[in-house]
Amino acid sequence: DVADLPGVPEWLPDHLRDDGIEELYPPQAEAVEAGVTEGENLVASIPTASGKTLIAELAMLSSVARGGKALYIVPLRALASEKQADFEEFEQYGLDIGVSTGNYESEGGWLADKDIVVATSEKVDSLVRNDAPWIEDLTCVVTDEVHLVDDGERGPTLEVTLAKLRRLNPDLQTVALSATIGNAEALATWLDAGLVDSDWRPIDLQKGVHYGQALHLEDGSQQRLSVQNNEKQTAAIVRDTLEDDGSTLVFVNSRRNAEAAAGRLANTVRPHLTDEERAQLANIAEEIRDVSDTETSDDLADAVAGGAAFHHAGLSRGHRELVEDAFRDRLVKVVCATPTLAAGVNTPSRRVVVRDWRRYDGTAGGMAPLSVLEVHQMMGRAGRPGRDPYGEAVLIASSHDEVDELFERYVWADPEPVRSKLAAEPALRTHILATVASGFARSREGLLEFLEQTLYASQTDDSGQLERVVDDVLTYLQRNDFLEIEAGELDATSLGHTVSRLYLDPMSAAEIVDGLRDWERGASDSTSASGSPTDAPAEPPADSGFTPANELAEDKGGSDDADADPDDISALGLYHLVSRTPDMYQLYLRSGDREEYEMELFEREAELLGPTPSEFEEGRFEDWLSALKTARLLEDWATEVDEATITDRYGVGPGDIRGKVETAQWLLGAAESLASEVDLDAARAISEARIRVEHGVREELVDLAGVRGVGRKRARRLFQAGITDRSELRDADKSVVLAALQGRRKTAENVLENAGHRDPSMEGVEPAPDVSVDLD
Numbered sequence: 001d002v003a004d005l006p007g008v009p010e011w012l013p014d015h016l017r018d019d020g021i022e023e024l025y026p027p028q029a030e031a032v033e034a035g036v037t038e039g040e041n042l043v044a045s046i047p048t049a050s051g052k053t054l055i056a057e058l059a060m061l062s063s064v065a066r067g068g069k070a071l072y073i074v075p076l077r078a079l080a081s082e083k084q085a086d087f088e089e090f091e092q093y094g095l096d097i098g099v100s101t102g103n104y105e106s107e108g109g110w111l112a113d114k115d116i117v118v119a120t121s122e123k124v125d126s127l128v129r130n131d132a133p134w135i136e137d138l139t140c141v142v143t144d145e146v147h148l149v150d151d152g153e154r155g156p157t158l159e160v161t162l163a164k165l166r167r168l169n170p171d172l173q174t175v176a177l178s179a180t181i182g183n184a185e186a187l188a189t190w191l192d193a194g195l196v197d198s199d200w201r202p203i204d205l206q207k208g209v210h211y212g213q214a215l216h217l218e219d220g221s222q223q224r225l226s227v228q229n230n231e232k233q234t235a236a237i238v239r240d241t242l243e244d245d246g247s248t249l250v251f252v253n254s255r256r257n258a259e260a261a262a263g264r265l266a267n268t269v270r271p272h273l274t275d276e277e278r279a280q281l282a283n284i285a286e287e288i289r290d291v292s293d294t295e296t297s298d299d300l301a302d303a304v305a306g307g308a309a310f311h312h313a314g315l316s317r318g319h320r321e322l323v324e325d326a327f328r329d330r331l332v333k334v335v336c337a338t339p340t341l342a343a344g345v346n347t348p349s350r351r352v353v354v355r356d357w358r359r360y361d362g363t364a365g366g367m368a369p370l371s372v373l374e375v376h377q378m379m380g381r382a383g384r385p386g387r388d389p390y391g392e393a394v395l396i397a398s399s400h401d402e403v404d405e406l407f408e409r410y411v412w413a414d415p416e417p418v419r420s421k422l423a424a425e426p427a428l429r430t431h432i433l434a435t436v437a438s439g440f441a442r443s444r445e446g447l448l449e450f451l452e453q454t455l456y457a458s459q460t461d462d463s464g465q466l467e468r469v470v471d472d473v474l475t476y477l478q479r480n481d482f483l484e485i486e487a488g489e490l491d492a493t494s495l496g497h498t499v500s501r502l503y504l505d506p507m508s509a510a511e512i513v514d515g516l517r518d519w520e521r522g523a524s525d526s527t528s529a530s531g532s533p534t535d536a537p538a539e540p541p542a543d544s545g546f547t548p549a550n551e552l553a554e555d556k557g558g559s560d561d562a563d564a565d566p567d568d569i570s571a572l573g574l575y576h577l578v579s580r581t582p583d584m585y586q587l588y589l590r591s592g593d594r595e596e597y598e599m600e601l602f603e604r605e606a607e608l609l610g611p612t613p614s615e616f617e618e619g620r621f622e623d624w625l626s627a628l629k630t631a632r633l634l635e636d637w638a639t640e641v642d643e644a645t646i647t648d649r650y651g652v653g654p655g656d657i658r659g660k661v662e663t664a665q666w667l668l669g670a671a672e673s674l675a676s677e678v679d680l681d682a683a684r685a686i687s688e689a690r691i692r693v694e695h696g697v698r699e700e701l702v703d704l705a706g707v708r709g710v711g712r713k714r715a716r717r718l719f720q721a722g723i724t725d726r727s728e729l730r731d732a733d734k735s736v737v738l739a740a741l742q743g744r745r746k747t748a749e750n751v752l753e754n755a756g757h758r759d760p761s762m763e764g765v766e767p768a769p770d771v772s773v774d775l776d
């Protein structure tokens with residue numbers, strides 16, 4: 001009973017009852033018995049949707065009630081806001097919640113007063129590197145989805161971060177939440193924690209496989225589920241569920257497939273909608289179109305009007321929320337999703353269909369099956385407690401043999417054990433530098449001793465492997481001037497400290513420093529050579545489909561001043577430089593792209609920093625081209641190409657543009673710091689390129705676009721109306737501003753106020769008739 005919880009704040013039982021929670025679920029009760037409300041460490045490995053969040057809340061709230069401070073680590077930035085909304089419910093009882101997912105360089109001083117902080121593991125890692133003083137005040141840390149330590153890319157950060165937090169605060173309560181995995185006890189051993197390992201679920205789950213005209217269930221029964229002429233199996237299942245007034249969540253393996261499937265399934269859903277539902281869905285579709293003016297937005301709105309939707313990490317946050325709410329409100333009857341957010345987003349439905357059980361995997365060079373753990377997590381979303389009698393999770397078989405295979409592989413299978421991925425060079429490169437720079441280790445031995453506290457060390461018998469990689473990494477870091485080793489003492493150089501604080505992969509930093517140095521060298525070499533490396537590139541051929549090269553590059557044309565100036569580094573050159581670092585996810589080259597970007601490279605090679613790899617170096621050359629494609633996207637954005645054209649041209653979603661822009665902003669900011677650290681005179685050019693990409697505008701609009709509420713489109717409109725910078729805006733004729741902003745009074749008032757206008761009121765002002773601004 002929630003009334004009998006030791007250690008929790010006194011308001012909690014009533015609060016839980018208000019939420020419909022009278023009694024703990026059995027795994028939650030086990031967690032309380034294991035002391036989770038009394039400061040004990042705990043690993044809880046329980047199925048999706050079985051109430052892990054409440055275990056986290058019990059731990060954090062009781063820790064805060066004892067005068068402490070709690071940290072909740074989320075695996076994805078996209079999930080931080082979801083958790084924030086959950087925890088903000090406690091603000092009515094005087095708790096302060098803070099969320100920190102933003103840039104990596106700050107120490108987040110403002111978080112010092114928060115009772116509960118939500119952050120990604122990368123963010124926490126960077127806060128530790130930047131010596132955020134409040135980190136030492138933490139009394140409780142909760143890690144969500146801790147099984148992701150198994151992830152080659154992000155797992156090591158989580159592992160090392162937990163080890164650091166625990167070393168800083170030996171009394172820190174550590175609570176780790178995991179999906180059901182094969183070796184939860186290994187995690188418990190690593191974290192000196194009690195263990196709740198349970199497969200209890202609040203609602204029964206039947207797993208099965210659909211093939212032909214039947215649904216084969218794990219209890220041995222069969223249900224007739226017939227596929228009509230020209231109908232796909234998934235559509236048949238969606239229709240069958242609808243006839244029983246239920247909703248379906250369909251997992252597919254790519255964003256494109258999610259979008260296509262949602263479009264098709266809208267046709268299945270539409271005939272089942274009532275007039276009332278149709279009207280409500282039409283409203284939601286309008287809201288979706290209002291979020292952004294892109295093809296993705298249109299496709300989503302069209303699908304939603306028909307009662308279906310797609311959901312993936314390329315969607316903007318506004319879109320995602322509209323979709324999730326409409327699904328929870330049972331207006332949208334089917335959501336087609338990629339697995340990315342399956343774990344964290346609480347969107348249960350009557351049935352789950354796992355349509356694709358293979359996905360493209362670059363390292364495997366083709367399609368690879370999903371892990372049991374992932375498939376079980378998706379399946380776990382089936383069944384809404386209190387609403388459905390039970391949930392059903394269905395895999396789709398395309399042949400009779402596949403029915404057996406899928407039963408073996410997923411339905412009856414146990415999830416894989418989780419294994420540390422720390423002993424890989426890229427992971428250790430970053431973490432060893434940071435560990436030394438923040439003083440966690442001062443010698444090779446100290447470093448090895450620190451690494452002893454990781455999951456890796458608790459799982460391996462071959463300590464020699466770790467030592468070997470550590471030695472390789474130390475050599476690399478020394479060679480690139482990030483670390484010094486003297487008389488057995490390890491010390492970060494000033495450059496090394498900067499790199500660690502900037503949260504850069506040392507390899508990214510080396511690439512940036514080398515590229516900038518190369519440019520400077522090229523620039524000074526060229527004083528004696530015949531041509532300057534900054535010679536203007538040729539105009540792109542008229543049929544290349546691109547807008548002309550950016551104006552910085554054009555400006556350089558005709559200059560016969562061979563003494564190249566660092567201010568002349570083109571924005572494209574800088575975008576390419578940061579796009580080829582391991583910290584940027586480059587765009588893939590699709591078929592046909594290679595030729596296009598080889599040509600582009602030929603045209604604009606002179607703008608790039610550092611020598612182009614030879615075509616015979618397959619991997620590096622390919623990388624160079626992908627970086628060029630990514631850099632072109634950034635350049636398009638910074639030359640005001642509209643969003644819809646960019647999404648179309650590069651085959652990405654609006655969320656991806658934002659992602660690339662944010663990463664570029666961060667890396668260019670880091671490049672500025674690195675340039676001054678190594679005395680390179682390029683900071684101005686870098687800062688210009690950064691600000692342009694931040695606002696998505698050409699040089700002449702930078703000042704205007706920086707005014708809050710203005711943005712790239714409005715800045716251009718104002719500019720066309722003759723208002724060219726912030727000070728002109730401040731003193732502008734209000735009727736001109738109103739006309740430029742298409743008669744939107746509220747917007748105009750806001751903008752004028754933010755620009756510092758004496759009297760921003762638009763009352764009685766009429767739009768100036770002679771201002772004609774036409775961008776669309």
Ligand code: ADP
Nearest residue numbers: 021023024025047048049050051052053054346
């Ligand atoms: P998980 O994080 O394990 O996937 P959640 O914590 O999101 O699952 O819980 C799923 C749902 O169950 C939530 O809507 C939550 O409010 C509800 N819930 C959790 N614990 C209880 C309980 N003891 N009694 C009733 N409902 C509960």
